[in-house]
Amino acid sequence: MALNKFSSLFLIHIALLLSSCFAEDPFVFYDFEVSYITASPLGVPQQVCSFFMWLSSSFLLAQFSEVWSGIQQRRSSWQDGLPGINCPIPPKWNWTYQFQVKDQIGSFFYFPSLHFQRAAGGFGGFIINNRDIIPIPFNAPDGDMTILIGDWYTRNHTKLRKALDAGKDLGMPDGVLINGKGPYRYNDTLVPDGIDYETINVHPGKTYRLRVHNVGISTSLNFRIQSHNLLIVETEGSYTVQQNYTSLDIHVGQSYSFLLTTDQNASRDYYIVASARFMNESQWKRVTGVAILRYSNSKGKVASPLPDPPQDEFDKTFSMSQARSIRFRNTLAGYVFLLSELKFCRNKPPVTIGGKRLTTLSGVSFVNPATPIRLADQFKLKGVYKLDFPNRSLTGPPKMETSVYPGAWTAILISLDNVGVWNLRTENLDSWYLGQETYMRVVNLEKTNKTEFPIPDNALYCGILSKMQKPQDISFATSITGSRSKLLVTVLMLASVLLHFR
Numbered sequence: 001m002a003l004n005k006f007s008s009l010f011l012i013h014i015a016l017l018l019s020s021c022f023a024e025d026p027f028v029f030y031d032f033e034v035s036y037i038t039a040s041p042l043g044v045p046q047q048v049c050s051f052f053m054w055l056s057s058s059f060l061l062a063q064f065s066e067v068w069s070g071i072q073q074r075r076s077s078w079q080d081g082l083p084g085i086n087c088p089i090p091p092k093w094n095w096t097y098q099f100q101v102k103d104q105i106g107s108f109f110y111f112p113s114l115h116f117q118r119a120a121g122g123f124g125g126f127i128i129n130n131r132d133i134i135p136i137p138f139n140a141p142d143g144d145m146t147i148l149i150g151d152w153y154t155r156n157h158t159k160l161r162k163a164l165d166a167g168k169d170l171g172m173p174d175g176v177l178i179n180g181k182g183p184y185r186y187n188d189t190l191v192p193d194g195i196d197y198e199t200i201n202v203h204p205g206k207t208y209r210l211r212v213h214n215v216g217i218s219t220s221l222n223f224r225i226q227s228h229n230l231l232i233v234e235t236e237g238s239y240t241v242q243q244n245y246t247s248l249d250i251h252v253g254q255s256y257s258f259l260l261t262t263d264q265n266a267s268r269d270y271y272i273v274a275s276a277r278f279m280n281e282s283q284w285k286r287v288t289g290v291a292i293l294r295y296s297n298s299k300g301k302v303a304s305p306l307p308d309p310p311q312d313e314f315d316k317t318f319s320m321s322q323a324r325s326i327r328f329r330n331t332l333a334g335y336v337f338l339l340s341e342l343k344f345c346r347n348k349p350p351v352t353i354g355g356k357r358l359t360t361l362s363g364v365s366f367v368n369p370a371t372p373i374r375l376a377d378q379f380k381l382k383g384v385y386k387l388d389f390p391n392r393s394l395t396g397p398p399k400m401e402t403s404v405y406p407g408a409w410t411a412i413l414i415s416l417d418n419v420g421v422w423n424l425r426t427e428n429l430d431s432w433y434l435g436q437e438t439y440m441r442v443v444n445l446e447k448t449n450k451t452e453f454p455i456p457d458n459a460l461y462c463g464i465l466s467k468m469q470k471p472q473d474i475s476f477a478t479s480i481t482g483s484r485s486k487l488l489v490t491v492l493m494l495a496s497v498l499l500h501f502r
């Protein structure tokens, strides 16, 4: 099935091979071809977004932009592929992202940031490796694998978008995919015949680093491997205190690395499960991702019920205390922070504004201006956006609510040390699409290039500035005629790393 390639080709390794901090900055280049392919992960043929491979067209009628989730973009706000910062990349365009991945060794993923395209796939794992001389806080694993889990609809992303535009809920997903593949047939009633499933092959007595990302739309997933512990070591570029879990709740947008020790007998294969959280289990049974962990000396197929999920279907405390139990290695305990300002982001159920069902942050539903905010700032354009995010005085009760745990709050400490325009959003794709986001400007009034790189040469212009946009280079235009329906995005990573260890 085509989706095999679909998932495996998404893997990008960024090796930061450097001699010295002062040597010439080495670059690593990656080329992506963005297009559609047909795949049937849940037995229903559908068009899915693909990198590297090409098929026909419809995607190319769409604009495109890619976001590098979790990457800090030190000084390179311009490279964060979001509609508030960059103009969308037009179809059939060759565009280069260029950024430095400094001090962030770990596991990330990328996804398209426009028009609900993430629901068509187009995401992939993204690994930033350490240099050889930089130690990691565990022994080098015997293998390194990326596992992408996420809810999936058989309706395509344009249909899903239309449902949202019409004020409807997306409803229950049709399944959970693991590395782009449907579930192993663990139950003949729930899983139809002929679905291609993922198999992770391992050798006994080894340790593997698994990097698990929830790339879905809105479903929180409980991830577990039958009879095996998951030793958490890293999340999104920060090492954690190492702790064993039998299962872990991974919310949309989150990435975790853990070490898997293949210390069980090989009398049979084992299940890898990603099941929906906070949902009525009897209704959501068929929305379960199931893959297979196979020892090289395995004696047979798995034949047992799936390992149990946490027994707390409608109780969020398990998930919340689990999230709290994950600690970073270098905690900030003992530091005193001087808070200069407190902002409150309140997450409420969708509201109807002007006849449209929309989501809000602190009562404001965000609409992307035709001219990106960062571009408007660069050209000192007035009236493109309003600075009207509601203020709340410090004397009020300190309360912030997040979307992850309804009714709960969290405090996020942000050190505003990176100049640029930054997106603050919910990772749930449907809520994000309906306006649950805002942008934050970090301004340095000093005229210097040290705190932010200048506007890139290849910056695209749109909205009020669309007249400034030059057509794509002719030489390039000729070269693309041979491969007409390919959109090429080149990612060029400036891998100059002044690594001091975190």
Ligand SMILES: *[C@@H]1O[C@H](CO)[C@@H](O)[C@H](O)[C@H]1NC(C)=O
Binding pocket: 094, 095, 096, 476, 479, 480, 488, 490
């Ligand atoms: C796209 O642009 C890059 C950098 O400018 C260039 O190296 C590459 O050859 C171009 N790709 C095609 C297919 O023309």
Ligand SMILES: *[C@@H]1O[C@H](CO)[C@@H](O)[C@H](O)[C@H]1NC(C)=O
Binding pocket: 047, 058, 059, 156, 157, 158, 159
């Ligand atoms: C999505 O599905 C609709 C109807 O099923 C179809 O008209 C449309 O072309 C599809 N879009 C894409 C991008 O595949």
Ligand SMILES: *[C@@H]1O[C@H](CO)[C@@H](O)[C@H](O)[C@H]1NC(C)=O
Binding pocket: 187, 188, 189, 190, 285, 305
């Ligand atoms: C398969 O799932 C159905 C529906 O949930 C259930 O009734 C049945 O007992 C399951 N079969 C097995 C073998 O677990």
Ligand SMILES: *[C@@H]1O[C@H](CO)[C@@H](O)[C@H](O)[C@H]1NC(C)=O
Binding pocket: 228, 229, 231, 242, 243, 244, 261, 263
């Ligand atoms: C985690 O579990 C493994 C066995 O699966 C064990 O070898 C290891 O010592 C445990 N580590 C911690 C920190 O509990």
Ligand SMILES: *[C@@H]1O[C@H](CO)[C@@H](O)[C@H](O)[C@H]1NC(C)=O
Binding pocket: 227, 264, 265, 266, 267
């Ligand atoms: C292998 O391990 C499973 C549990 O992981 C256990 O039920 C089974 O008895 C073991 N078999 C042997 C031969 O040790």
Ligand SMILES: *[C@@H]1O[C@H](CO)[C@@H](O)[C@H](O)[C@H]1NC(C)=O
Binding pocket: 280, 281, 282, 283
């Ligand atoms: C879950 O769904 C089933 C089937 O629709 C229903 O019978 C049951 O009451 C529901 N459970 C809860 C706790 O809502």
Ligand SMILES: *[C@@H]1O[C@H](CO)[C@@H](O)[C@H](O)[C@H]1NC(C)=O
Binding pocket: 387, 388, 389, 390, 391
């Ligand atoms: C919020 O407060 C800051 C400083 O206290 C002030 O400069 C700004 O104008 C206020 N913004 C709004 C929208 O009230």
Ligand SMILES: *[C@@H]1O[C@H](CO)[C@@H](O)[C@H](O)[C@H]1NC(C)=O
Binding pocket: 447, 448, 449, 454
């Ligand atoms: C910043 O860099 C740009 C382009 O490299 C240059 O034209 C400009 O003079 C620089 N500005 C300062 C203040 O260094």
